[in-house]
Amino acid sequence: MKWASPFKLKSKGILGMNARNFSYVLSKNKRELYPLVDDKMETKRIALLEGLSVPDLICCLKYNHQLKELHTVLKDHQEFVLKPAKGCAGKGILVITGRNEKGFIKASGSIVTFTEFNRHVASILTGMYSLGGTPDTAMFEKLVHFTDTFNGYTYQGVPDIRVIIYRGYPVMAMTRLSTKISDGKANLHQGAVGVGLDIVTGKAIQAVQFNKLVTKHPDTGQSFEGLEIPDWDVVLKLSAQSFDITGLGYLGADIVLDKARGPLILELNARPGLSIQIANGHGLEKRLLYIDSVHKKRRNIDEKLALVKEKFVDLK
Amino acid sequence: MSAKAQVYLWSLLLILVGAGIISYKSIQLDIPLTHGEKRDVWVVEALVEFETQDKPVKVKVALPTYYAQYKLLEQQGSSNGYGFTTEESPNKKAVWSSRQPPAGNQKIYYTFSIFETDEFQSTKGKDRYKFDKPYFEPAYKTAALSLVDSAWKKSSDNSTFAKEVIRRLNFADPDQNTNLVRSLIKGTYTEAHLVRDLILLKDVPATVLRGLQLEDGTRKTTTGNYLAFYDEKWSVINHISGEIGLPKDTIFWALTSVLETAGCTNSKITFSMIKSDQSAKSLAIKNSLEDSSPIMNFSIFSLPLEFQSVFKLLLLIPVGTLIVVIIRNLVGISTSGTFMPVLLAIAFIETSLVKGLVVLLVMMVLGLLIRTYLSRMNLLLVPRISAVVICVVILMAFISITSYKMGIAGGISVTFFPMIIISWTIERTSIMWEEHGGREVFEKMGGSLIVSIIIYFVMTNSFVKYFTFTFPEVMLIMLAFVLLIGVYTGYRLTEIFRFEPLVTDEDIKQ
Numbered sequence: 067m068k069w070a071s072p073f074k075l076k077s078k079g080i081l082g083m084n085a086r087n088f089s090y091v092l093s094k095n096k097r098e099l100y101p102l103v104d105d106k107m108e109t110k111r112i113a114l115l116e117g118l119s120v121p122d123l124i125c126c127l128k129y130n131h132q133l134k135e136l137h138t139v140l141k142d143h144q145e146f147v148l149k150p151a152k153g154c155a156g157k158g159i160l161v162i163t164g165r166n167e168k169g170f171i172k173a174s175g176s177i178v179t180f181t182e183f184n185r186h187v188a189s190i191l192t193g194m195y196s197l198g199g200t201p202d203t204a205m206f207e208k209l210v211h212f213t214d215t216f217n218g219y220t221y222q223g224v225p226d227i228r229v230i231i232y233r234g235y236p237v238m239a240m241t242r243l244s245t246k247i248s249d250g251k252a253n254l255h256q257g258a259v260g261v262g263l264d265i266v267t268g269k270a271i272q273a274v275q276f277n278k279l280v281t282k283h284p285d286t287g288q289s290f291e292g293l294e295i296p297d298w299d300v301v302l303k304l305s306a307q308s309f310d311i312t313g314l315g316y317l318g319a320d321i322v323l324d325k326a327r328g329p330l331i332l333e334l335n336a337r338p339g340l341s342i343q344i345a346n347g348h349g350l351e352k353r354l355l356y357i358d359s360v361h362k363k364r365r366n367i368d369e370k371l372a373l374v375k376e377k378f379v380d381l382k
Numbered sequence: 383m384s385a386k387a388q389v390y391l392w393s394l395l396l397i398l399v400g401a402g403i404i405s406y407k408s409i410q411l412d413i414p415l416t417h418g419e420k421r422d423v424w425v426v427e428a429l430v431e432f433e434t435q436d437k438p439v440k441v442k443v444a445l446p447t448y449y450a451q452y453k454l455l456e457q458q459g460s461s462n463g464y465g466f467t468t469e470e471s472p473n474k475k476a477v478w479s480s481r482q483p484p485a486g487n488q489k490i491y492y493t494f495s496i497f498e499t500d501e502f503q504s505t506k507g508k509d510r511y512k513f514d515k516p517y518f519e520p521a522y523k524t525a526a527l528s529l530v531d532s533a534w535k536k537s538s539d540n541s542t543f544a545k546e547v548i549r550r551l552n553f554a555d556p557d558q559n560t561n562l563v564r565s566l567i568k569g570t571y572t573e574a575h576l577v578r579d580l581i582l583l584k585d586v587p588a589t590v591l592r593g594l595q596l597e598d599g600t601r602k603t604t605t606g607n608y609l610a611f612y613d614e615k616w617s618v619i620n621h622i623s624g625e626i627g628l629p630k631d632t633i634f635w636a637l638t639s640v641l642e643t644a645g646c647t648n649s650k651i652t653f654s655m656i657k658s659d660q661s662a663k664s665l666a667i668k669n670s671l672e673d674s675s676p677i678m679n680f681s682i683f684s685l686p687l688e689f690q691s692v693f694k695l696l697l698l699i700p701v702g703t704l705i706v707v708i709i710r711n712l713v714g715i716s717t718s719g720t721f722m723p724v725l726l727a728i729a730f731i732e733t734s735l736v737k738g739l740v741v742l743l744v745m746m747v748l749g750l751l752i753r754t755y756l757s758r759m760n761l762l763l764v765p766r767i768s769a770v771v772i773c774v775v776i777l778m779a780f781i782s783i784t785s786y787k788m789g790i791a792g793g794i795s796v797t798f799f800p801m802i803i804i805s806w807t808i809e810r811t812s813i814m815w816e817e818h819g820g821r822e823v824f825e826k827m828g829g830s831l832i833v834s835i836i837i838y839f840v841m842t843n844s845f846v847k848y849f850t851f852t853f854p855e856v857m858l859i860m861l862a863f864v865l866l867i868g869v870y871t872g873y874r875l876t877e878i879f880r881f882e883p884l885v886t887d888e889d890i891k892q
Contacts (some may be wrong), residue, residue, distance in 0.1 A: 069878045070885040076873075080881050084711060085871035192764065194813065249819075277883055344883055 079382075080349035081340060086316075090354070094233070094315025095336050102312045103334040107151045107203055112311045118304060119330045121322070124206040126151070130191060133184055140206065147210075148187070150195040151203040156251055158195030160186060161209065161224075173222060174250060210330065213323040215296055218288035219243050219261075222250035227263070227301060227321040227329075230338055230350065233361045234309035235370050236302045237353040237378070239263040240345040241295070245275070246285045254341045259283060261290055262346035266375050268298030274344050299371070301329045306367055308334050348382040356381060389869045393862035400858030412499065413852060416845060423455060423497045423658050424596050424631075430490040430641060432649035434483040439464075442642040443492050443651065445474040446594070446633040457494040464490065488646070496633065516579035522566060525559040530583045540586045540613035541626060547580050548624040574607040574621045587612035592640050596631040598657040605640055605653070608632070682854060690851075695728070697850040697857070702727055702837045704860050709833055711867050714874030718810060718826045722803060723834035729799045730838040739831075741781060742799065746827075748777050749808040750815070757812070771805040 075082075081090075102108050113120045124146055125139050140146065148160040160183075161173040169179035178186070187204050189195070196202040216225040223244030230238045240262045244250045247257030254260045259280060262271040270293035273280050282289045295301060305319035308331060318338025321329050343349050356377060365373065383391075407413045428443055441464075445454065457476070459466050464478035476492050518526050533550055537543035551560060551573070563580070567573055574590045581588040588611040595606065608629070609621040618634075619626050643649040682693050702724035709715050717723050730738040752773045756766055778801065815823050840846055850856055873881075 068882045070882040072873045072878055074885050075878065075881055078885060080873075080884055082871070082873040082877050082881075083714065084874060088869060088871045274883070277880065279883065344881065347884060349884065 075349075078349050079351035079353075079355075080343055081351045081354070083340060085351070086340060087337075090232075090316040091337050095317070096313070099313050100336055103314065103317065103336045104154075105151050105203075106149065106153075106205060106333055109312075109331070109334050113308075113331055116307065116311050118307055118311065119327055121147075121210050121324070121330050121332065122208040124208060126206065127187060127191065127204040130188055133187065136187070136206075137180075143206075143208070145209040147207045148190075149205050149207065150190040151205050152193075152196035152200065153190075153202070154195075156253060158186070158190055163209065210322045210332075211325045213296065213325050215293075215323060216241075216243070218286045219283055219290070219293060221245050221283075221285040223248075223252055223258075224322060224332075226252055226332055227295060227323070228338065228342060229302065229305035229319045229321065230342060231305055231309050231317050231319055232354050232357050233315050234306055234367075235357050235361070235374055236265055236306050237357065237374070238342050238346055238350055239265050239268075239301075240342045241293075243283065245283070247275075254339070254345075260341055260345035261293060262342070263295060265302075265378050268295035268301065270294065272345070272347050274341075277344055296323070297328055302371055302374075303367055304329050304331060306370060310367075353378060353381055386869050389865050393865050396858040396862035396865075400855045400862070403855040403858075404853045407853060407855075415853075416848065421497050423495055424452075424655055425493065425495045425658060426594070426596070426633075426653055426655045428492040428494075429602070429652050429654070430478075430488075430492065430649065431652075432488050432643055432646040434485055434488055434646050436485065437645045438481045439479065439483045439488075439645040440643070441478045441490060441646070441649070442469070443476045444635055444640055444642075445476070445494060446496070446635050452496040452633055453499045455495040455497055458492070460491040483646075516582040518566075518579065518583075522562060525562040526580055526583060528559050529563055530580050534584055540611060541617070543584065543586060544577070544581055544588075544611050544613075544619050545624040545626070548577055548619070548621060551577065551580075552622060572607050574609045577609055577621045578611075581611055591618070592635040593618075593629070593632050594634075594653055595629065596633065596655055596657070598655070601654045602652040603654070604651070605635070608634065682851070693854075694847070694851050695731070697854055698731075698841045698847065699724060699728070700857050700860050701846060701850060702841055704864060705837050705840060706833065707864055707867050709836075711870065712874060714876035715829055715833070716826075717830045717833050718814075719803075719807065719830070722807060723830050723837055725800050725803050726831070726834035727837035727841055730834065731842060733799075735835065735838055738799075739835075742804075744781060745774065745777055745799070745804060746808060746811070749774055749804065750812055752777075753808050753812045757816075767805060767809055770808055771801060774801045774805050774808070 102112060107126060110120050110123060124143055125136065127133070127136055144165065145163045148162065150158040153159065160170075160178065162170040162178070163173050164171040166177070169177050169181075170183055171177055190202050190204040193200050193202045210224060212224060219225065220243045225241055225243050227239060227241045229236050240260050242252040242254060243259045243261065244252045245257055245259055249256065252258045254274075257276060259273050259275045261273040263269065264271055270290045273290045275284060281291070301321050301323075305321055308317060308319045309315075312334060314334075314336055316336075316338075318335040320332040320335065322332045324330050340350075360373065408415055430441055430443060432439075432441065445457065446452070454474075457468075459476045459478070463484065464480045467477045467479075469475040469477055478490055529550055530547065533546035534543060537546045551564065553560060556564065563576065567576055572590075578588045578590050588609065591608045591610050592605040593608040594603070597603075607621075608618050610616050610618050617626050618628050620629070641649060641651040682690055682697075703721060706717065706721060706723060710717065710720075726738075726742070729742075732738075733741065749770065753766075753770055756769055756773075761769065778799075811823055811827060814826060
C-alpha cells in the first residue's frame, strides 16, 4: 500500500478529517442550524422562501394513518421519488418510474408491491433511516429528469453535482456518477465515479473510482474528457445561495440538473466529505484559507462568484 | 483565551497533577509502579510459656524495637482467658494479665508480621542506648585493663578498638590475662557481655541487644545476644569474628527485655517464623493507610473490599474509551457504534475471549436470521427492536441451557453480554446488510470486533489493571490525552493512504 508523508499532504493543502471537523464543521457551522439541512423538508421550505429552485414536492407523510390518502394522491403521479426527510447518505430512497396492478416499478425495473411500499413508508416514519432513529417524515417528490449532459456517463441513478461552499464562496466541485459496482448509488466509497469539476469553468478535471484515476466510465466506456456542465454559473450561484438561506459557513450543496427547470438544490450537507479533493486532484485548504483572508469585506453573490473565478484559476 | 489554548492549559494542568500524585505515591509512599515486585514478609510467632503460682499474673512481650530495615505490618495476640492490652511506651509491648490465672503450665501465642523496607533507621545519637560503667572485680580488673590498654594502643578509633579487643579475646593461644578475663563468661554473662564491659572500660559506648535471626521455617528458637557499640553511629559487631555490620535477616530488641513476667515462674519465650511473599503494593498501601497519609485516606483503598472490586472494572473503562478515541481520530478506522467495542471488551473480560467470541458470533448469526424474518412481518421500528431483544434473551437462555446440557461450561457466560447492545447491533447490522450488502457488514463488524479484541487485551493486561487501580490518578492523564486528541487537526493514519493519489499525481505530472 502506498502512502504519502503527512508533511507533503500538508504542503499541498490537503484537508484531513480532524481538521475538517475541528476548524470548519465545528467552528463554522452552528449546531442550531443543523436541522435546516438535516431535515430535507426544512431545506426545501427555506429554499422556497428565497425563491431557490428545488424539486417539486408532491406531498409528505407524517403518520401511518395517512397511508390511504397517500395512495389517492399518488394515483395522479406515474413517477416520483420517496425519501426520508432526515435520511443520510442516500439511505431509504426509492425511485419509482411507473406502476402496474401489483405495485410500483422501481428505476431499476424491479417491482415493489404495495405492501412492501407501505412497509417502507412505515419504516421511514418510525425513523429507521433518520439520524439517531428519531421519528421521520416521508417525502414524495417529483422525479427529476436530468439533462442529456450525463448521457453515457452514468449507470442508473441520478448524477448530482456537489459544490463545497465556504462562507458563501464556492470553493470546489465534483459530480458523482453511479456505476454498476455502486449499485446505481452515487456514493464514492461504494464505487461511484467522482469527476472533479473546474470551479471556474465547470469542465471535468479528472475522474476517480475507488481512489484511482479513471479516464472513462467503467460501464459505458464514455471518456470523461469532454464532460462539461452546462449553465455552470447558474449552478455556482444556486449553490452559493445555500449559504444565505442556512447560514452554515461550511457546507456541501447537492445540485441536480433538470431537463426542463435547470439546476435544482437536491439537498444540503453540513458535513460534506473529503473525497472531493481526490476527484479534483488537489486539496481544499489553500482555498479555504484564502477565503478566510478576504471574507471580511461584504460582497454580494455576483461579487463573490467573480472573486472565485478570478482567484481560483491557479489556487490549488 | 481561545478554545485550543484552554485545552492545552487544562491538559498541561491535568498531566502535571496526575503525574505529581503518581510520583508522590510511588516515591513517598513507596507504592511500586508495577505489581511484579514481591517483598518478603516474616510472620513471627512468639510462644510464651510459664507456670502460674496462684497469684495475679502479668506477662509482657516486647515487640522488636530496633527493626533495622523492617517495618511492622500486623500484630495479633491470642488471649485465651487473659486480659490483653498493648503498651506503647517506652516500647511497644503486648501485655497479658489475669487476677486468677488457671493453674499449671500456661501457653500464650503472640504473632506479628514484619516486612523489609528500604528505609534505614538512623542509628546516630550516642544516647540511643543506655550504657553504664562496667564493674569488674579487682582481681580481674587489672587483667582486663591490660588487655584493653594494649588494644587501645593498636587502634585508631572506636571501631578498630572494638575489633582489636575481640581479636585479642579470641587468640588461639591466649595469654594469662586473657584467660583470666575469659573465665568471667558464665551463665547469662556471655562473651558479648564481656566484650561490652571491656569496651566500656575505655568509655566507648556499647550495649548488648537481644536479637532474633530470621530463618524460614525455624521453630522454637530463642533470641541471641548481639553487641552494639558507638562510633559516630551505633553499629552491630559480631563479638566473635569482629565483623561490623547488621547480620542478615535479624531483628533486635533494644532497651528492653523481650519478656517480662510477674507472678509466675519458669517463663520462657520461643519464636517460630515463616517467610511469605506478598505483593509490595499491598504492603505499601497497608503501611500508608496506617500512616494515614491524606492521599491514601481519600483513596479507593479506603473503601470496603467489595466496592474496590467494582472500581477495578470501572477504572478500566477510561482505558477502553481512550483506545476508541485513538483508533477513530488518530488511526481513522470507524467502528459501528462508538463505544460498542468497549462494551464488548468488558463482556469478553467476563467470558474469556474465545468463548465470548464464539457465543457472540452464534448469537449474532441467529439474531440476524430472526431479524430477517421479523422484517418480513412488516413491524414498526420500536416493536421490532423489542421483539429482537426478547428473541435475544430467549437465545441466551437457549445457548446457556444447550451448552450446559452438552457439558460446555462457557455457554453460560452468554449472560454477560449487554443484550440491549447486542439487539441494537443486530438491528443495525441487518439494516447495513439490506442497504450496503454483506461486504460492508463484514468490514464494519470485523473492524469493531478487532477493535474490541485490542481493547480486551489492553484491559486484561495485568500491568494496566494494576496501574489503573493503584494509581487512579492516571485517569487525569488520560483525560488530558483525550482533550488533546479532541483538538488534534493533523491527518489520521488512514488518510496518508487515502490521499496518497493526490501527491503522486502531481509527481507524475511534473
